[in-house]
Amino acid sequence: MxxxxxxxxxxxxxxxxxxxxxxxxxxxxxxxxxxxxxxxxxxxxxxxxxxxxxxxxxxxxxxxxxxxxxxxxxxxxxxxxxxxxGEPPLVDAEGNVDKVAKAKVVSMIKAVPDFPKPGIVFRDITTLVEHPEGLDLTTDIIAAYYAARGAQLDAVVGCEARGFIWGATLARQLGVGLIVLRKKGKLPRETISRDYSLEYGSASLECHVDSITPGMRVVLVDDLLATGGTMAASVALVRELGADVVGTAFISDLPALGGRAKLEGDGIDVFSIVAFD
Incomplete structure (x- = not known):
């Protein structure tokens, strides 16, 4: 079983x-x-x-x-x-994910060689969410991390686009609301925006100004941590509205690209379920 x-x-x-x-x-x-x-x-x-x-x-x-x-x-x-x-916790007090659970998550993430260009191994999370166990287990692991820390949260912030997947399931698990950060021009009410750099140019994220009230405790969620540019901009955006950023959570991390070091260097707590070289 x-x-x-x-x-x-x-x-x-x-x-x-x-x-x-x-x-x-x-x-x-x-x-x-x-x-x-x-x-x-x-x-x-x-x-x-x-x-x-x-x-x-x-x-x-x-x-x-x-x-x-x-x-x-x-x-x-x-x-x-x-x-x-008699069962080990999914995440211990030090933030370590149970080895069996982590191995199961890794097994459901498909490695696709030479995508989007030769020499790159793409970690495809669509195979993870296609499996009901994958989405369920990863949500439980993130929730267990914040439970182990005794975190009190008022909302989850999902970053477009794949952050909406775990943002929604985590918010439901925690019994709080979901706030979405979207690309420029997608939100209908009054917004504030934050620009960030990409390897091929720049982009912007926006948030409704009335979605966050000062002092609101939030965790920001996305699927992948690479260079950290998107998440750094997301954190700056919600902080501008007065949010207290409890932490950031990801399914996978590519630490060699420097995103974790960047965020932690700015005093931002980072949690990822798995990491790939």
């Missing part, structure tokens, strides 16, 4: 009957469809909302679905994940 992702058979059973209480996802993911009524079941005993002693407790879907046996999705306002008894 995969220790990080498991769907129990339908119908869910009370743990005392030997069932895991896991809710299958819809058939769009290739799994058995849910019956018309899916609320009449127990959640895993580690969930805060478990109604002890009641065989007919109505449990919302997001409380019933969990990742066993490594961790369960807590039914609390923070929606943080916790490891099951």
């Amino acid at each position: 995969n220790p990080y992702f498991y769907h129990g058979a339908w119908p869910p059973q009370h743990p005392s009957a030997g069932g895991h209480g896991a809710m299958p996802m819809p058939s769009v993911l290739g799994l058995p469809p849910m019956p018309p009524v899916f609320g009449m079941a127990h959640s895993h005993p580690s969930l805060a909302s478990h109604a002890a002693g009641s065989s007919n407790a109505v449990t919302p879907l997001h409380h019933m679905y969990y990742h066993g046996p490594c961790q369960a999705l807590m039914a609390s306002s923070s929606k943080q994940t916790v490891p099951a008894a």
Whole structure:
């Protein structure tokens, strides 16, 4: 059994009957469809909302679905994940990602040689998000990092475009809103912008001025950290609006390109799940 992702058979059973209480996802993911009524079941005993002693407790879907046996999705306002008894944490207090989890993420990122030009190995994250386990696990790992640090967040900021993927899933996991940074001309209300350099020119990011209030604690999310130019501009943009940047999070890091050193040199906390030479 995969220790990080498991769907129990339908119908869910009370743990005392030997069932895991896991809710299958819809058939769009290739799994058995849910019956018309899916609320009449127990959640895993580690969930805060478990109604002890009641065989007919109505449990919302997001409380019933969990990742066993490594961790369960807590039914609390923070929606943080916790490891099951005897399982290592996804991220320890020093920020180190569990080796098994990291290896699984690496295995789902396809290396494409000679793209976009000869001599470059492109790390394709589309194979990661095409797999339901990949998107789910990476979101859990980022959430676990901030949980291990005891971070209190008010919002997640997603950087266009692939930062929207994990920005959305992380915001939902943490029970906070998602603020989007978009390329110039894409946002309809009043905005502020920040220019940044690319190897072939320059670009701009914009944010709605009313999306962030002074003192709001945010984490910025993107898929890849390379030279760090995009994220540095993103951090400067939200700070201009008064945000307190708790940190930045990435799926992968290319440390040889200097982005991590650049951000950390500016006092910005950096977390990435994997790193490639």
